[in-house]
Amino acid sequence: MFSFELLHNDRSCRARRGRLHTPHGAIETPIFMPVGTHGALKAMTPAQVEETGAQIILSNTYHLHLKPGESLVKKAGGLHRFMNWDKPILTDSGGFQVFSLPKKKITESGVFFRHEHTGEEIFLGPKEAMQIENDLGADIIMAFDECIPYPSSHDYAKKSIHKTLRWANSCLEAHGRSDQALFGIVQGSVYEDLRRECAEQLTAMDFPGYAIGGVSVGEGLELLKQVVDYTEPFLPSNKPRYLMGVGLPEDILESIERGMDMFDCVIPTRYARSATAFTSRGKLRLTNRNYRRDFFPVDPACDCYCCRNFTRAYLHHLFNANEILSATLMAIHNVHFYLNMVKQAREAIEQNCYIDFKNDFLGEYGFFEKK
Known part of the structure; x- marks a missing residue:
């Protein structure tokens, strides 16, 4: 039910073009996955999400466990039916959310934390995470791991990866669905030796895919690049590689x-709600007075529903009037921008010109001067 095809390697760098096959359809890679934390992308209907070009979306195990609960989702026929999305879904394990909580107790078997609404004590470990994710029924599910903050000492990070490895093995044993x-x-x-050790031991467990976690916790782009540089060589080339929680166009x-x-x-959706648009020429803040009489599309180079039909002046008005439509139109545009960006990346890889594409894109975007 699940397989990965490596279709092409760019001759100029390590960029690669692939295809994931899942029970709910194929996914062309590289791909960006919009996030629907509670089983919905904020301010967007599933039809609007699909129109942006989304091939797979992500939902959050921790939040769905708290509300409405995985048993209700399972009774509804699983997450796909519950949220009326018939394309692939990925659920994370809840590890990042749990470890970011201010009051939690980390043990060798899992984490104790308080329900954010009722105050009830909850325990989440690898077996519990697998049960929740099996009940939710996403196509791709993530092992329960410990996501540590940046900076962390080498000693703490070493103890942490050994815990993550034990939990990964427990997840494999507890995972009960062949269609996930x-x-x-x-x-x-940020420690090269620990990333290598963790990657080598995980690949020996033969997961169908691998993620790099703990890289969107405040370390910055240069350290992010370093971590990916010295982790990627130890990930199997015949399996998908997922960089979790990353983020800005330049990072991707x-x-x-x-x-x-x-x-x-x-x-993309968070920035949309604060009137920030991603465009081919960089970010725009549409509440700025400069856009009050600006009758150009948000991005003249974009063909999304928002840019085909509305102007910067109209978006400026909607945000100033606190109209809900402002968040919807801006989210449509931003999500489309991200998905179009990775579509262009796939095309560039196929033509063996990814480095030129990246430099041109980021040069126009204003991230650095074009070479």
Whole structure:
């Protein structure tokens, strides 16, 4: 039910073009996965999400466990039916959310934390995470890991990866559905030796896919590139590689160059709600007075529903009037921008010109001067 085809390697770098096959359809890689934390992308209907070119979306195990609960989702026929999305879905394990909570107790078997609404004590470990994800029924599910903050000491990071490895093995043993692909997660903070150790031991467990975690916790782009640079060589070339929680266009494009296939982040919809648009010439803040009489599309180079039908002046008005439509139109545009960006990346890889594409894109975007 799940397989990965490596279709082409760019001759100029490690960028690669692939295809994931899942029970709910194929996914062309490199791909960006919009995030629907509670089983919905904020301010967007499933039809609008699909129109942006989305091939797979991500939902959050921790939040769905708290509300409405995985048993209700299972009774509804699984997450696909519950949210009326018939394309692939990925659920994370909840590890990042749990470890970001202010009051939690980490043990060798899992984590104790308090329900954010009721105050009830909850325990989440690898077996519990697998049960929740099996009940939710996503196509791709993630192993329960420890996501440590940046910076962390080498000693703490070493103890942490050994815990993550034990939990990964427990997840494999507890995983009960053959129609779901379970991915392992490489941790190790910014330490090259720990990333290598974690990757080598996880690949020996033979997961159908692998993720690099713990790289969107404040380390910055240069350290992100370093971590991917010295982790990617130890990930199997015949399996998908997922860089978790990454994020900005420059982060994604630099990581595609380094051999990564899958990305997710809340940034496109989160920035949309604060009137920030991603465009081919950089970010625009549409509440700025400069756009009050600007009758150009948000991005003249974009063919999304928002840019085909509305102007910057109209979006400026909607945000100032606090109209809900402002968030919807901006989210449509931002998600489309990300998906079009990775589509262009796939085309460039096929033509063996990814480095030129990346440099031209980021040059126009304003990230750096074109070479």
